[in-house]
Amino acid sequence: MKYTHLIAGLALFVFIALPMVQGHLEGGTDIQKGDYLIDIGYDTPELTADRATVFLVSLEANGSEIETNSAWVRIKEKNGPVVFTAKLLPEPTGAYSFTAILPKKGNYDFTVRFETPEETVEETTDLQVKGSANYRETVLWITIAVLLCLLFITLLRKRRGKR
16 A cells, blocks of 8 residues: 555556657658758557557658757648647757547548747648557457356355355
């Protein structure tokens, strides 16, 4: 019991720090915009609906990141509502990270706007989001739990019958 606060604090730290981790990104795209390269990355090879995804965006020129004051990101369903929007502040690396959940399968417009000391660089690209695998996984885990409960009940009945 005395470690409850420590565990809760550690979990909160991990939740807050997770988007800032500059780990290996498995998916994404690079967009050439004039002299600039806009790098959009995410932590999964494919985007999946109803799953938290860590995104990382940065602006580069000549192979190195450009100093930017802020970035604005909007994710919008094609011909539908906006599902995420935020103004982001740069991390020490110069990149911007955030976590978003895309609610359903389909095509999304991903718009990013970087404010540099000299100009604004903006681009919109398409994101393809696959359907959620959560339903099948949930059914599988519920089935396993029910089977384990039935097995446990059967074993208890057999054990009581031997007495």
